[in-house]
Amino acid sequence: MLTCLRRSAQKVNSFGRRTISSRRLVYENFGDPAKAILLQQYDLPKKLENKSVHVKWLGTPINPADINQIQGVYPIKPPMPAVGGSEGYGQIEAIGTEVRSLKVGDHVIPAKSGLGTWCSDAYLSELDVFKIDASLPSTSKATLQVNPPTAYRMLTDFVVLKEGDTIIQNGANSAVGQAVVQICRARGIKSVNIVRKRETPDAQKKLEEHMKSLGADLVITEEQLIKEYRGKFNPSLALNCVGGRSALLLAMALDHNGVMVTYGGMSKQPLSIPTGPLIFKDIKLCGFWMSRWYENKDNVKERVMMYEQLGEWIKTGKFHPPQLVARKLEEHQLALEKAQTDHSCKQFFVPND
Ligand SMILES: NC(=O)c1ccc[n+]([C@@H]2O[C@H](COP(=O)([O-])OP(=O)(O)OC[C@H]3O[C@@H](n4cnc5c(N)ncnc54)[C@H](OP(=O)(O)O)[C@@H]3O)[C@@H](O)[C@H]2O)c1
Known part of the structure; x- marks a missing residue:
């Protein structure tokens, strides 16, 4: 049943106990996200379990993976009905009696993917969330878990990059791409950035200027890569x-022993790989999935260090989140439509507004 409330609220039930009424964006079947998602009101369980925490979600973005998950084409297939959203930040409102790692007021992000963050309030295991620096700007906290770490890991774990080295990327104006550009700048690495051709020269110039303001060394289209920048x-x-x-062009640009890391498939086309460079330049092809990296418990220490480094870059103005458009949960249909058609900014829910 679909019901709407203006915001989460506490009420007293017939037994005299306080229940927390919350709202969430749920889907019961895979399909077109703008149609499949419903806003639902629900009551949290009467009791907070001993090892659980009450999280009030404050900013929860829509990422391509969320869209794919609702469409049913993502490797994570949650049990139905499912709450949408995998990323976001929230504040701890209450803790169970046996919770040791968190306290009321802490700010947290999901510890793993597929948590269902498009809701105002949730009771979660303390292990499901990860404490972050509460003093970071809210837009940075809301987008800290997925894209910056994906960029960070890809620039760290596959090739040893030193100052002055060059990397190349497509989809460069994506949120991950913008994070790549900024991390490259912070580390003194040069970035060649492939973007799609805009409809007008003005729009192309604007995009190029934006990317350069983030630190991009070169912003070009595929056509320019082929005609003007080959070799x-x-x-x-x-x-x-x-x-x-697009993957073919990247692979062809690689140096001897170069590595191409595939982390998304926005064109929905299988990779085309050039035979020559694979044989004669010994290039390597790898894939990367941030969710899998987070699943590995051995990475917890490295995760803390990575967030510290990102936090330092954020605080010193070297790293900015992508442009975000705030939406109330009630605006889910518009937000989900925009998320699929307008990649110039990211839609994000402010579930408690
Ligand atoms: N593997 C991982 O762990 C991981 C982590 C994070 C993200 N990802 C993936 O990385 C990709 C980007 O995510 P994001 O959140 O950064 O995206 P985003 O901010 O929503 O941006 C989407 C990007 O894709 C481009 N694009 C859209 N349709 C395209 C098409 N048909 N052909 C070529 N380019 C197209 C857009 O270019 P225009 O501006 O020209 O439309 C834009 O640059 C997604 O595939 C996402 O699933 C993977």
């Missing part, structure tokens, strides 16, 4: 989130 740089790392022919 002009020898990147040891290529980051591919598009696939199809």
Whole structure:
């Protein structure tokens, strides 16, 4: 049943106990996200379990993976009905009697993917959330878990990059791509950035200026890469989130022993790989999935260090989140439509507004 409330609220039930009424964006079947998602009101359990925490979600973005998950084409297939959303930040409102790692007022992000963050309030195991620096700006906290770490890991774990080295990426104006550009700048690495051609020269110039303001060294279209820049740089790392022919062009640009990391497939086309460079340049093809990296318990220490480094770059103005458009949960249909058609900014829910 679909009901709407203006915000989460506490009420007294017939036994005289306080129940917390919350709201969540749920889907019961896979399908078109704008149609499949419903806003639902629900009551949290009467009792907070001993090892659980009450999280009030404050900012929860819509990422391509959330769209794919609702469409049923993502590897994570939650039991139905499912709450949408995998990323976001929230505040701890209450803790169970046996919770030791968190306290009321702490700010947290999901510890793993597929948590269902598009809701105002949730009771979660303390292990499901990860404490972060509460003093970071709220837009940075809301987008800390997925894209910046994906960029960070891809620039760290596949090739040893030193100052002055060059990387190349497609989908460069995506949120991950913008994070790549900024981390490259902070580390003194040069970035060659492939973007899709805009409809007008003005729009192209605006996009280029924006990317350069983040630290991009070169912003070009695929056409320019082929016609003007062939063989002009020898990147040891290529980051591919598009696939199809775009992946072919990246792989062809790689230096000897270069590595192409595929982390997305926005074109929905299978990768095209050039035979020559694979044989004669010994290039390597890898995939990366941030969710899997988070699943590995051995990475917890490294995760803390990574967030510290990202936090330092955020606080010193070297790293900015993508442009975000805040939406109330009630605006879910519009937000989900925009998330699929307008990639110039990211839609994000403010579930407690
Ligand atoms: N593997 C991982 O762990 C991981 C982590 C995070 C993200 N990802 C993946 O990375 C990709 C980008 O995510 P995001 O959140 O950064 O995206 P985003 O901010 O929503 O941006 C989407 C990007 O994809 C481009 N794009 C859309 N459709 C395209 C098409 N048909 N052909 C070529 N380019 C197209 C857009 O270019 P225009 O501006 O020209 O439309 C834009 O640059 C997604 O595939 C996502 O699932 C993977």
